[in-house]
Amino acid sequence: MWLSNTAKENAVGYARTNTVCMVGASAVTVTVEASVFKSSSKGADTVRMSGLPDNVVNQAQTRVRSAMANSALRFPDKSISVNFAPASVPTTGSAADLALAVTIMCADDLLPVERLADAVLLAELGLDGSLRAVPGTLPALMEARRSGLKTAIVAPENAAEAAMVENLTILAPRDLATLVAWVFGQTPLDPVPRPPTPEPPRLPDLSDVRGQPLARRALEIAAAGGHHMLMIGPPGAGKTMLAERLPSILPPLSDAEAVEVTSLHSLRGRFTGGAASLLHHAPFEAPHHSITMQALVGGGAGNIGPGSLALAHRGVLFIDEAPEWPRSVLDSLRQPLESGEVRIRRANTAISYPAKVTLVLAANPCPCAPNKPVDCTCPPLKRRSYLTRISRPLMDRIDLRVYLPPVPPSAILTDITEAEPSGSVAKRVLRAREAAASRWSEAGEPWGLNSEVSGPALRSTRWRLPPPVRKYVDDLLLKERITARGYDRVLKLAWTIADLREHDSPTADDVAEASELRLGYPLR
Numbered sequence: 001m002w003l004s005n006t007a008k009e010n011a012v013g014y015a016r017t018n019t020v021c022m023v024g025a026s027a028v029t030v031t032v033e034a035s036v037f038k039s040s041s042k043g044a045d046t047v048r049m050s051g052l053p054d055n056v057v058n059q060a061q062t063r064v065r066s067a068m069a070n071s072a073l074r075f076p077d078k079s080i081s082v083n084f085a086p087a088s089v090p091t092t093g094s095a096a097d098l099a100l101a102v103t104i105m106c107a108d109d110l111l112p113v114e115r116l117a118d119a120v121l122l123a124e125l126g127l128d129g130s131l132r133a134v135p136g137t138l139p140a141l142m143e144a145r146r147s148g149l150k151t152a153i154v155a156p157e158n159a160a161e162a163a164m165v166e167n168l169t170i171l172a173p174r175d176l177a178t179l180v181a182w183v184f185g186q187t188p189l190d191p192v193p194r195p196p197t198p199e200p201p202r203l204p205d206l207s208d209v210r211g212q213p214l215a216r217r218a219l220e221i222a223a224a225g226g227h228h229m230l231m232i233g234p235p236g237a238g239k240t241m242l243a244e245r246l247p248s249i250l251p252p253l254s255d256a257e258a259v260e261v262t263s264l265h266s267l268r269g270r271f272t273g274g275a276a277s278l279l280h281h282a283p284f285e286a287p288h289h290s291i292t293m294q295a296l297v298g299g300g301a302g303n304i305g306p307g308s309l310a311l312a313h314r315g316v317l318f319i320d321e322a323p324e325w326p327r328s329v330l331d332s333l334r335q336p337l338e339s340g341e342v343r344i345r346r347a348n349t350a351i352s353y354p355a356k357v358t359l360v361l362a363a364n365p366c367p368c369a370p371n372k373p374v375d376c377t378c379p380p381l382k383r384r385s386y387l388t389r390i391s392r393p394l395m396d397r398i399d400l401r402v403y404l405p406p407v408p409p410s411a412i413l414t415d416i417t418e419a420e421p422s423g424s425v426a427k428r429v430l431r432a433r434e435a436a437a438s439r440w441s442e443a444g445e446p447w448g449l450n451s452e453v454s455g456p457a458l459r460s461t462r463w464r465l466p467p468p469v470r471k472y473v474d475d476l477l478l479k480e481r482i483t484a485r486g487y488d489r490v491l492k493l494a495w496t497i498a499d500l501r502e503h504d505s506p507t508a509d510d511v512a513e514a515s516e517l518r519l520g521y522p523l524r
């Protein structure tokens with residue numbers, strides 16, 4: 001290509017390195033390009049960025065300048081053009097700081113780029129040149145590995161998390177000066193060793209719960225079919241204890257599920273600075289009722305991160321004191337509960353997070369929350385309206401409704417035989433889930449849990465139950481005691497109960513139990 005003499009004098013250098021940007025739960029490998037050139041115009045010593053950088057990325061030049069100055073490195077006194085490619089990918093956060101600094105130095109011939117050709121750089125720069133942790137390191141480096149990169153350079157606080165990614169050499173220099181010295185071969189950097197697999201955590205066990213046989217049964221059904229559940233009872237009845245023990249009877253996560261769940265927690269920076277390992281047990285999230293809608297479902301200004309709902313993916317989301325929550329916050333759960341996914345849209349961005357959760361709601365019977373109903377001081381109207389603070393559309397998505405009586409003193413004071421532990425219940429839950437998954441798989445259907453089965457499928461010729469078996473639930477629908485959605489959910493419950501009892505298909509007793517659990521009181 002022909003260049004004029006002036007162009008030859010102005011053209012100085014070009015370089016590129018690799019980083020990774022997170023778009024929701026998805027990671028995208030981004031090429032950071034820099035062109036450094038002389039200019040006789042007044043715009044010299046400026047940095048112009050192209051692509052879709054956000055404000056944090058645009059401010060990175062300030063951090064890069066100071067970091068280089070405090071690392072005894074010279075920032076080019078020239079015009080610099082920086083591009084983030086693909087230009088259509090939003091570049092957010094501070095994870096590209098290190099890549100930006102290194103690319104500029106390479107473009108100005110201050111640093112040889114060859115040693116970084118197959119490396120991904122992922123760290124924020126402090127003004128003193130230190131490398132600082134960034135969220136989302138695990139999913140980012142898994143994408144880097146898929147892109148064929150061989151080495152990852154991260155902050156020391158992210159080293160343990162980064163080392164969870166196999167077949168990737170992890171380097172964790174403490175600052176920019178150390179990295180530059182390593183590139184020139186002046187300072188060795190030992191690869192971060194892969195952490196040993198830790199012992200699985202000891203989860204709260206169901207054997208700690210005294211009494212409440214109906215609630216324990218409902219908890220087992222919820223675990224076996226992935227059904228949502230509401231518990232109503234006075235303080236001390238064991239609502240929180242039962243909810244906290246639901247993860248202990250859920251099957252452990254597969255390797256693929258563990259990576260998916262751990263990646264979501266990585267986006268919230270939960271592994272920074274400490275030991276890190278894949279989460280192979282179902283997560284448990286119990287946000288306070290003062291939480292905002294954005295913190296619950298995800299979102300917020302600037303960087304859109306996952307909320308408590310996504311962090312509970314493939315686990316349990318526990319909503320305690322549900323009537324005390326703002327209705328608008330609770331109702332924001334309705335669409336994700338149906339789709340198993342949180343979708344957040346902004347003017348130029350659409351982000352989604354997986355959110356397949358088992359929702360557990362807990363509530364007192366009235367605002368004064370007496371231990372015995374006779375001690376209630378609430379006016380009748382206030383007592384009746386208390387639970388209606390949970391909207392009908394949300395309640396219609398709750399499969400199991402259980403009223404817990406106060407725990408009798410004898411259950412606490414008497415030296416009784418230990419209740420059934422979580423291990424025994426978990427075995428039944430696993431068998432039931434395997435039976436359901438096998439049935440739907442053999443039928444060529446995509447569902448893994450009974451709660452995921454569509455209503456029309458259950459009412460189709462192939463899966464429709466005989467009229468004598470459906471008698472209880474058909475009567476409830478005819479008498480308008482349940483909605484059409486409630487009818488389908490009773491059928492899903494019945495299939496789960498049948499799987500727990502190792503029936504080939506639901507019996508009339510299975511449907512009756514499902515109907516009672518749906519209503520929250522006996523039919524007979």
